[in-house]
Amino acid sequence: FGSTGPKTEFHPSASLRVYAPFWKVWWKEILCIIASIASFIAIVIVLASYDNHNLPTWRFKITLNTFLAFFTTLAKGAFMLPVSLAFSQSKFTWFLKPNPLYDFYILDQASRGWLGSLKLLFRVRFKHTVTIGAILMIVSNLSSPVTQLAISYPLRNNTASEEEAKMFTIDEITLGHNYARKLAETASLKATLPDNGDYEVPAPPQKALCSTGNCDFGPYQSLGVCVKTANITSKLLTKPISNLTLDLFEDGNGGLIPGLKEWNVSLSGKYGMLHQSPLTVISGELEGADTFGYSNNTRLLKARLLFYFLIYTSPLSPSKTQNLPADSDAIDDVIDSITEFKYEAREVLFHICVQTFKTRVRAGLDETSISDTVSQIDDPSNGIVLGRKCTKEVCQPLEEPGDLVAQITPPNAGPRKFSASYATMWNMAMGISILLNGKAELRITPNETLNHFWFSSFPRAWYRDVTYSNKNVFNPPRREIHLNNFLLNIATSVSSDLRYTHGQDGRPGAVVIDGTPLKEVSYLHIIWGVDILHRRRVCCSSNLPYHRHCRTEHGISRNRTGKCLRPGGRKGFRFGNSCRPQQRLPRSLERWSAAGRYSSEDFEEITSHATTERT
Structure with a gap:
């Protein structure tokens, strides 16, 4: 390797020699x-x-x-x-x-x-x-x-054919009269118990049965109960108090307390309240065919279950120099901060309807939305207005329902027919109305003690959780949202219980909607x-x-x-x-x-x- 000798001279080959391909x-x-x-x-x-x-x-x-x-x-x-x-x-x-x-x-x-x-x-x-x-x-x-x-x-969702995905719907209400009344009463009572953030959002409709926790459902329809609200504040009349009798003054049972100021407000002089507190609410059913906000809608009136009115005080916000009450403030501090109030009134209509739903379930959570609602009966000439006339002992239908049936046919319903007998509708209305009538009021007596009372569960829940919670006292937009969600919860609760009861018992009128069960796979x-x-x-x-x-x-x-x-x-x-x-x-x-x-x-x-x- 280290040789330094002379280099070997290379001479060109005589010919090109290539032997291997x-x-x-x-x-x-x-x-x-x-x-x-x-x-x-x-x-x-x-x-x-x-x-x-x-x-x-x-x-x-x-x-x-x-x-x-x-x-x-x-x-x-x-x-x-x-x-x-x-x-x-x-x-x-x-x-x-x-x-x-x-x-x-x-x-x-x-x-x-x-x-x-x-x-x-x-x-x-x-x-x-x-x-x-x-x-x-x-x-x-x-x-x-x-x-x-x-x-x-x-990961993605694949169809799991061996699993279950179904939803109960109904196209006809086939419950007995007493059963329908009890179901409506129980469902309405459940709706007065806030379990979804104090009525910030409405309660969801009936949940799907989905064994995998991930399911898809196409649009489907079901008969149920809907609610509409009309602002009828303009119909209120404020009158001076006159002809006070001794029986109006009672001790702690809702009567007037001597020494306190009184106010009087009514709808057409027929439905009203006499109160001594700036925080008062009253609700009651409209009699007969009375209506203040829906008189021009005949088809809707003949799909009604019941009308009732709400009258309540709306405290005005204190001046800017005055501090608004905090959530932790005592109720007497809240009342002391009220200097003025105004009246508001709503007419609430519960009626049968056909709703179109869209449902998907992801990770066990239902996501259901209502895409369409049809609430007008097909033929008003074959229907009646479910008004009521009451005596001291009993309330009766304004017209005898007999075998009359209210039928609703929504677009794209196909062969399905949606109907409910007026007799069943009457009994459902009776179940709901038990909770809706009443009054709630909170007053401070002359000796500086709190005196509050209410009749029925609905005014109590509405008074305490919706209208006069500390966050809502001086916030009308928020109060309006909570009120609408509260009423919607009642209709949703009744509809869900109707669908579940019919489907679980296999009653006539129940229709099971099959969805697509999904399973997450790699x-x-x-x-x-x-x-x-x-x-x-x-x-x-x-x-x-x-x-x-x-x-x-x-x-x-x-x-x-x-x-x-x-x-x-x-x-x-x-x-x-x-x-x-x-x-x-x-x-x-x-x-x-x-x-x-x-x-x-x-x-x-x-x-x-x-x-x-x-x-």
Whole structure:
């Protein structure tokens, strides 16, 4: 290696001697490249066939990750063999002209791993095709983790046919009279118990039966109870108090207290209240066919269950110099802060209707919305207005319902007919009205003690939780929202109990709507852009032997394109079109030229012609 003797003269060969064809010289490398390409194709085919599909279930518990790891490793190992051999080939072809012996070491290190390949790239600087192999050696270390990044396993909902998803609906109310009255009364009472944030939002409709916790339902319709509210404050009359009798003054039972100021307000002089507190509410049912806000809607009137009125005081906000009461303030502090108030009145109509719902269940939570409501009967001439006339002992329908039926046909109902008998509607109205009539008032007596009273559960709940909670006393918009949600909860509760009772008991008129049960499953998603690195690696490795295979003509290496490669010193080969003889190869090199490779016996003779150039 350190010889300083005279250089051996090379003389051009007399003729071009090529004995071995290309495929015989490189058959092992070709097989490896074919195996690498086949592995890559297998990976692409399998991933493409399962992309956006459920994960495969293979025999012997083989998973997709196992398959991918095996074939990625196979492709990597198969393509690295020709790259490594190409480096070994370069170690000999590099010394067709005397070059630094250090280059031999660099090429040898490049064939061993990515660190040596980095050294080769630094020395050659992308001026020779050997850099392709160096780049492939470096990239191969990134192929496996990058390939794994191309695969993700997101979740999605798939149909679970063996599970259950159903919703109860009704197109006819077939309960007995007493049962209908009891159901309406119980459902209304439940609605007065706030369980959803103090009436900030309305209570949800009936929940679906969904065994998986994830279900979808198409639009469906059901008969139920709806509510409308009309502002009738303009109908109120305020009259001076006159003709007070002794029986109006009672001790603690709702009567007037001597020494306190009295107020009197009414609707048309018929429905009103006499009170002594700035916080008072009264509710009652309208008699007969009386109505203040719906007199022009005959079809709606004949679908009614009952009308009732609400009259309540609305305290005016204190002046800016006065502090508003906080949530923690005592009720007497709240009353003391009230200096003025005004009256408000509402007419509330409960009626039968057909509602169109949209329901989806996600993670066990129902999301139901009402997309449409139809509340007018088909033929008003066949209906009646369910008014009432009452004596001290009993209340009777204004008109005898008999066998009359209220029928509602919404658009897109198909063959379904929605109806309810007026007799059943009357009994439902009686159940609801039991809770709606009453009065609530809070007063401070002359001896500075609190005196409050209420009749029935509805005024108590409305007074305490809706109208005069500390947050609502001086906030009319918020009070209006809570009031509407409170009334809507009553209608929703009655409708849900009707649907559930009919469906659970299998009564006539019950219709079960089947939904689509869903189950969360993992599926395969491929990011195809990530596999570009692997594709380019395979393509480059398949072309590398062609760049490394050069036939020898008069001591000059020629590649497959016909261009000559000349040794170019430290920085690589020079390319040219002329192939004039430069120097003769030793016999060992000529033997390699004939066989296509150097043999191990030729190494000593080759290195004897390598000179060490030092700067």
